[in-house]
Amino acid sequence: MRLAADRIHYAYRPGTEVLRDVSLAVDERRTLFVLGANGSGKTTLLDCLSGVRTPQSGRVTVDGIRLTDLSARDRARRIGVVPQSHEPVFSYTVGQAVLMGRAPHLGLFERPGREDRCAVARALDAVGVTGLQDRPYTGISGGERQLVLIARGLAQGAGCLLMDEPAAHLDPHHQHAVFNVVRQLADDGFSFVVTSHHPNNALLYADDVVFLVDGASLIRGAPATAITEESLHAAYAMEFEIVRSVDGTRAILPRVRHRPGAVGGRSASGPDYGKS
Amino acid sequence: MSEPHRRTAWILVLAPPILFLTALLIGRYGVRPDEAFRALFGLDGVSGVLRSLILRVRLPRAFAAACIGANLAVCGTAFQGLFRNPLVDSRILGVSSGAAFGASLALLFSAGAAAVQGSAFAFALVAVGLVTLVGWRFGASTLVIVIGGILVSALFNALLGLIKYVADPLSKLPAITYWLLGGLSGSRWSVLPPLLIVTGLGFAFFVLVRWRLNLLTLSDAEATALGVRIRPLRSVVILVGTVMVAASVAVGGMIGWIGLVVPHVARAWVGPDHKALIPAAAAIGAATLLILDTIARTALPSEIPLGILTGLIGVPAFFLLLLRFLRARGEAR
Numbered sequence: 233m234r235l236a237a238d239r240i241h242y243a244y245r246p247g248t249e250v251l252r253d254v255s256l257a258v259d260e261r262r263t264l265f266v267l268g269a270n271g272s273g274k275t276t277l278l279d280c281l282s283g284v285r286t287p288q289s290g291r292v293t294v295d296g297i298r299l300t301d302l303s304a305r306d307r308a309r310r311i312g313v314v315p316q317s318h319e320p321v322f323s324y325t326v327g328q329a330v331l332m333g334r335a336p337h338l339g340l341f342e343r344p345g346r347e348d349r350c351a352v353a354r355a356l357d358a359v360g361v362t363g364l365q366d367r368p369y370t371g372i373s374g375g376e377r378q379l380v381l382i383a384r385g386l387a388q389g390a391g392c393l394l395m396d397e398p399a400a401h402l403d404p405h406h407q408h409a410v411f412n413v414v415r416q417l418a419d420d421g422f423s424f425v426v427t428s429h430h431p432n433n434a435l436l437y438a439d440d441v442v443f444l445v446d447g448a449s450l451i452r453g454a455p456a457t458a459i460t461e462e463s464l465h466a467a468y469a470m471e472f473e474i475v476r477s478v479d480g481t482r483a484i485l486p487r488v489r490h491r492p493g494a495v496g497g498r499s500a501s502g503p504d505y506g507k508s
Numbered sequence: 509m510s511e512p513h514r515r516t517a518w519i520l521v522l523a524p525p526i527l528f529l530t531a532l533l534i535g536r537y538g539v540r541p542d543e544a545f546r547a548l549f550g551l552d553g554v555s556g557v558l559r560s561l562i563l564r565v566r567l568p569r570a571f572a573a574a575c576i577g578a579n580l581a582v583c584g585t586a587f588q589g590l591f592r593n594p595l596v597d598s599r600i601l602g603v604s605s606g607a608a609f610g611a612s613l614a615l616l617f618s619a620g621a622a623a624v625q626g627s628a629f630a631f632a633l634v635a636v637g638l639v640t641l642v643g644w645r646f647g648a649s650t651l652v653i654v655i656g657g658i659l660v661s662a663l664f665n666a667l668l669g670l671i672k673y674v675a676d677p678l679s680k681l682p683a684i685t686y687w688l689l690g691g692l693s694g695s696r697w698s699v700l701p702p703l704l705i706v707t708g709l710g711f712a713f714f715v716l717v718r719w720r721l722n723l724l725t726l727s728d729a730e731a732t733a734l735g736v737r738i739r740p741l742r743s744v745v746i747l748v749g750t751v752m753v754a755a756s757v758a759v760g761g762m763i764g765w766i767g768l769v770v771p772h773v774a775r776a777w778v779g780p781d782h783k784a785l786i787p788a789a790a791a792i793g794a795a796t797l798l799i800l801d802t803i804a805r806t807a808l809p810s811e812i813p814l815g816i817l818t819g820l821i822g823v824p825a826f827f828l829l830l831l832r833f834l835r836a837r838g839e840a841r
Contacts, residue, residue, distance in 0.1 A: 284732045308735025315730055321592045322725055322780035335723055336735035341716040343783060388734065 233295055233310060233391030233423055234259050235281060240290030242273075242280055250276045251287065254449040256425075256442045260391065263414060263424040265434035265455075268444035269468050274427040277444065278394050281425060283307045294392065308336035312385025314395040317377040323368040326380050330355055333387035348387075355386035358420075359413050375406030379413060392423045399430055411437040431459055431472075431484050443467045459484070516778060520791040524574060527798040531570045532562055534802050564697065572695035573801040574794040575707040576756040577766055581793025582714050583749040584767030585774065585785055589725045590742060591650050598753045598767030601657040601746065605664035606635025607757040612671045612684045624687070625699050625758045632754035635660050640746070649728070653746075690761035690815030692801050699759060706755035713748050714786050721745070721782035762815045765822025766793055772829050 236257035243249045250273045258264040268274050279285040281292055283299045292299045294310050302310070312333070320329075333355070334348040356362045359379045364372060369380065378398050385393045395414070399407045407430075414424055415437060428434060434441050434455050441458040443451040443466070451463045464472040464484065471487035532548075533539045539547075539562065546554045547562040554562075583598040591600065599605075610631025614624040642656035675681045714721075723736045724745065731738040753767070774789040797814075800821065804812045 279729070282733050284729050303735075304732070304737055305735040308733065311733075313730070313733035315727075315733075318727075320725070321594065322589070322775070324722070324780050328722070328779075328781050332722055332726070332734065335720075338719075340720065340741075343719040 235292075235294050235311065235392045235423060235425065237277070237281060237287075237292050238290055240280055240287035240292060242276055242285060242287045244276075250447050251280065252446070252448045254290075254444070254447070256449055256452065258392065258423045258425055258440065260421050260423045261418055262439045263418050263426060263437060264440045264442065265438035266425060266427045266442050266444060267429075267431055267434055267459075267467060268427075270429075272444040272467075273447040274444055275396060276447075278313070278396055278425065278427055282311055282313045282394050284313075305336040309389045310391060312388045312390030312393045314378065314381045314385055314393055314398065316396050316398075316400055317374050317381065320369060323370040325365070326356070326361070326367050326369050326372065327352060327365040329369045329380060330384045330387050333384035336388060351387045351389070352383075355383040356380075358386055358417065359383045373406070374401050375409055378402070378406075378410045382410075382413060382417070386417075386422075391421070392425070393417075395424060395426045397427055397429065399428060399433055407433065431464060435459060435482050435484065456482075516788075520778075520788050524791050524794040524798065527795050527802075528570050528574055531573065531798050531802045532566045534806055535561075535566065536806065537561060568697045568700050569692050569695045569801065569805075570798065571700060572692050572703065572759055573797045575703055576692075576760045576763065577770075577793040577795070577797025578711065578790040579707055579752040579756040579793070580763065580767040581770035581774070581789040581796075582711065582786060583753050585771040585782070585789040586714060586721055586745055586749050587767075588771050589721050589782060590745060591654060592725055593654075594772065595768070596654075597764075598749070599661075599764070600654065601639045601750055602635035602660035602664060603632045603750050603753045604757055604762055605661040605668070607632035607754060608688055608762060609664045609668045609671070610634075611687050611758070611761070612668055612675075615683050615687060616671055616675055616680055618680070621694055621696075621699055625702075629702070629754050629758040631664070632757060633751070635664055636746075636750040636754070638663075640743075650742075686813065687761050688815070689813030690763040690818070691804065691811065691813045692760055693805070693811055695759060703755045703759050706752055710748050710752040711790060717741075717745070718782045718786040721786070722780075725780075760814065763797070763818055764815060765818045765826070766797060769822050769826050769829070770796060772826070776829070776832070 234257060238255055240251055240254050241249055242251040254277060256264065266274050266277060276285065280287050283292070283302075283304070286300060294302070299307055330352045331344050331348060334344050334351060337348065338344060353362070356365055359382050361376060361379050361383065364376060364380065369377070372380070382393065398410050402410065411433065414426070418424055418439075426438070438455050441453065441455050442449050443458065443463055445467055450466065451458050459474070461472050461474055473485045473487055475483055475485055477483065529544070532544050533541060539558065543554050543558060544562055546552070547559045580598045584596070587598060587600055588594050588596045607628040611624050611628035613631070614627035619627065638660045639653060639656040642659070643653045646652045672681060672684060675684055720736070720741060723731050723734060724738065724742055726734070728738055757763075770793045771789055774785055774792050778784040778788045800817050801814060804814050804817050
């Protein structure tokens, strides 16, 4: 499933555009990371891609069909949203929470049946959390919750999943667990758009990268070419250094003045409180 | 269905009809089951007075108790979900305040029972109409609707105070006060048709959409992303719910706590999935009010106003639930 934004503009109030002339596309089997500083418009972009908001100009298309030409149900059967994990008020079980993903397949007066429960079981299996089905959604870990929300998107029947900061609040182990599932699903044919505050995760898991800078999609491309010290500086207004490990994996280090342990660093031998 | 679930389902299905029939037997004049059976099915062997007592006094009253209990509980459940707030009850949108003003206004002019009921119903809808207007004007977010409900309630409470202030303290004020305390002593067949029709249609609506109510507990953006057109659905649920509450309050007066406590009891029993929760809340609400009304009319030589009884029982019940909730979270001993 190909999801594309073509020169979209979005403003919450006239005169203050949050998104300016943003273009991007993600094809099936691809994972696109959207990087950018706080307030650069990542979440607004995701809302436009999911159809929750409609851009004032430009077009968002899924397999060539404009989102505005689709009914809400048809749109939800193509594009799923994986929100940042949230604490729900009522303690639904994981199975009940994922079952809500079947909403676009059910009429107003319909209730989920055998087919829907099978879709839920398949979705939980695909992200590897079948054992959580009867656990309360409020009682599982943040990483598990992200996986459950991905499962809800799968139960929806969506071919393209939009993830808002899936790594937020997760330790490295759980971040890796979530992105591993994302990569597997991408290999199975799904497409992903992921917003992230961690450019290192883009190096590790992305097929394509877009930098949003002040609401414009300035730099696009494969992580190897798009993520450079210059593009990081443009996006975050600070200096970075890209280092290589022995096996060639690249990693991004921010250049900070006081780096403990760095050769020649001031604090190599512990803090200096001005001993003179 | 697993064994404990099946047992719960049987209890919830059987309790309301059993309590309904029990309510026909208990009273200052005790009735034997066979006498009640004969009276209900028009068989010989019961006196005219007894037949009249069963058919014209206790039967409509039991219907009123069951309907009002179910209505308040179902609407409280739906509203708690819709506003994503477990402290909301069925009166949140100013329905009760509007109804109280309407009834008092009619009582001020010494109107008959039907006029009091009609006025209460009409002003309940006026109150909700005002809230909806505020909601529409300012974007219909749940927060705006809640604030609108608080404002409209305050307005009608002030108007109610005005009526009490000018009402004749010897004749009219007691009637107003008594109505405000709530009770089903006025439930005759003549005033029941609106309540029965509204209950039937409203309950059918909630039974049909009950699974979708789960989706209303999500944030607007999340529900939209799931392909749900959340605002129309929310508006219809609010409309149907408030009409049910208005019809109930118009007959029974201010009966508090059912709409707040019963949803919690139901949720603790069958879980938060509205597919099971709505029928469970209806059953528990109907059963609760049948029990409370039977106590109200039999415990003391004169009738205890129902609003007092629901408060006396509802407050401790809510306290126990709160304690249980905090214990489950490890925040209380």
